[in-house]
Amino acid sequence: MxxxxxxxxxxxxxxxxxxxxxxxxxxxxxxxxxxxxxxxxxxxxxxxxxxxxxxxxxxxxxxxxxxxxxxxxxxxxxxxxxxxxxxxxxxxxxxxxxxxxxxxxxxxxxxxxxxxxxxxxxxxxxIVHHPQWQRARQLLSEGTVGRLRHVETTFTFFNDDPANIRNREGMGGGGLRDIGVYAFGSVLYATDARPGDMNAKLTMEGDWDSFAEVTAAFPDFTFHTVVSTRMAPRQRVVFHGDKGVLELTAPFNAGTFDQAELVIETAMNTRTIERWPGVNQYVLQVEAFCDSVRNGTPYAWTLEQTRGSLEMIDRSFEVGKG
The missing domain is CATH 3.40.50.720 (NAD(P)-binding Rossmann-like Domain)
Structure with missing residues (x-):
C-alpha cells in the first residue's frame, strides 16, 4: 500500500x-x-x-x-x-x-x-476539481453552445464586519482578491482564453474593494462580472453562444450555496439539467494534489494559470481606480 x-x-x-x-x-x-x-x-x-x-x-x-x-x-x-x-x-x-x-x-x-x-x-x-466545471469545459470545447459570444459571472455576499481580515487595511482583502479569483479564474479555466482590453468600476474602502463591476474583451467573446462583499449572496456563471447557453447555478460554493447544477440549453424548448449532489470539491482537490505529488499526474490549476487570474485582478484595480 x-x-x-x-x-x-x-x-x-x-x-x-x-x-x-x-x-x-x-x-x-x-x-x-x-x-x-x-x-x-x-x-x-x-x-x-x-x-x-x-x-x-x-x-x-x-x-x-x-x-x-x-x-x-x-x-x-x-x-x-x-x-x-x-x-x-x-x-x-x-x-x-x-x-x-x-x-x-x-x-x-x-x-x-x-x-x-x-x-x-x-x-x-x-472549483477546477469539481465535475461540473470539468463538464462545462468539455462542452465548451466540443462546441455545444456553438460560437461562444458572451460570458457573465456573478459572485456576491454580505460582510461588513470591521474585525474580519477582508475588511482591514494592509491584509490583502476586499472582494476582487477574495472572490474575484473565481469570477475570473473560472472563465480562464473553462475557455483557455485570455482577455484584451478591460474596464472596471470599483468602490474602494481604503486599500480594498467592496464592489467591482468589470468588463473585458476576449478574442472571441465579451465578458462581464459583478463581485461584491456588500450585496446579498448570489453566484452564477453563464456561457452564451450562438447556438446555446450553459448556466452554472452554484459554480463556486457547490454544496454550500446550493446543489451543483449545470443547465444546458441548445435548441428551442430543449433544456437539460445535470446535477452533482454530495460532491466535496475540497476532498477532490486534495486527492488530485496527492496524486500529482505521488505519480506526477498533471495538476488542473497551475501557477501559470493562477498568474492569469491575478493579472485580471491587477488590471481591474489599475483601470477601476483611475
Whole structure:
C-alpha cells in the first residue's frame, strides 16, 4: 500500500478548521500530521476530528519536521507568498489558499522556486476539481453552445464586519482578491482564453474593494462580472453562444450555496439539467494534489494559470481606480 501524503497546516484559520482540515483528513492518500498554532483554543477545535494531531507552536518548526511531506497554507492573504516560499525552501510541497499572491508579478517568484525545487506548489482553486466545471469545459470545447459570444459571472455576499481580515487595511482583502479569483479564474479555466482590453468600476474602502463591476474583451467573446462583499449572496456563471447557453447555478460554493447544477440549453424548448449532489470539491482537490505529488499526474490549476487570474485582478484595480 502506498504511504499517504503527510500534511502540516500552517495556521488555524476558521476555513481550515471547517473545510480544508476535514478535507485533508477525509481524502484518500492523505493524512494530517501536525498543525502550527499558538492558540490552544483553536488547536482544540481541530482535535475534535483529528485526535492524534500534533501541535507545533512555531511555524518554522513545522516546516523543519521530517514527518511532513506537504504544507497547507490558510494564512491571511498578505502572508501567502512568504510562507509558500519558505515551505518550498524547506523541501515541502505546498497548497496555498487563494489568492496565492496579491499581484501577478509575485507569482513569478513562486514559479521559479517551484521549478528549482522540483516540488508541487499550487493555489487552492478547488472549483477546477469539481465535475461540473470539468463538464462545462468539455462542452465548451466540443462546441455545444456553438460560437461562444458572451460570458457573465456573478459572485456576491454580505460582510461588513470591521474585525474580519477582508475588511482591514494592509491584509490583502476586499472582494476582487477574495472572490474575484473565481469570477475570473473560472472563465480562464473553462475557455483557455485570455482577455484584451478591460474596464472596471470599483468602490474602494481604503486599500480594498467592496464592489467591482468589470468588463473585458476576449478574442472571441465579451465578458462581464459583478463581485461584491456588500450585496446579498448570489453566484452564477453563464456561457452564451450562438447556438446555446450553459448556466452554472452554484459554480463556486457547490454544496454550500446550493446543489451543483449545470443547465444546458441548445435548441428551442430543449433544456437539460445535470446535477452533482454530495460532491466535496475540497476532498477532490486534495486527492488530485496527492496524486500529482505521488505519480506526477498533471495538476488542473497551475501557477501559470493562477498568474492569469491575478493579472485580471491587477488590471481591474489599475483601470477601476483611475
Amino acid at each position: 502506498t504511504d499517504p501524503i503527510r500534511w502540516g497546516i500552517v495556521g488555524a484559520s476558521n476555513f481550515a478548521r471547517k473545510s480544508m482540515g476535514p478535507a485533508l483528513h477525509a481524502a484518500r492518500g492523505s493524512r494530517v500530521t501536525a498543525l502550527a498554532t499558538r492558540s490552544s483554543d483553536k488547536a482544540a477545535a481541530f482535535a475534535d476530528f483529528l485526535p492524534d494531531l500534533r501541535i507545533e507552536e512555531d511555524y518554522d518548526a513545522l516546516l523543519r519536521a521530517d514527518d511532513i511531506d506537504a504544507i497547507y497554507v490558510p494564512l491571511p492573504n498578505h502572508l501567502h507568498v512568504e510562507w509558500v516560499l519558505k515551505a518550498l525552501e524547506a523541501g515541502k510541497h505546498v497548497l496555498c489558499e487563494k489568492p496565492i499572491a496579491l499581484h501577478a508579478s509575485e507569482v513569478d517568484r513562486l514559479i521559479a522556486a517551484r521549478d528549482s525545487s522540483g516540488l508541487l506548489a499550487a493555489e487552492a482553486f478547488m
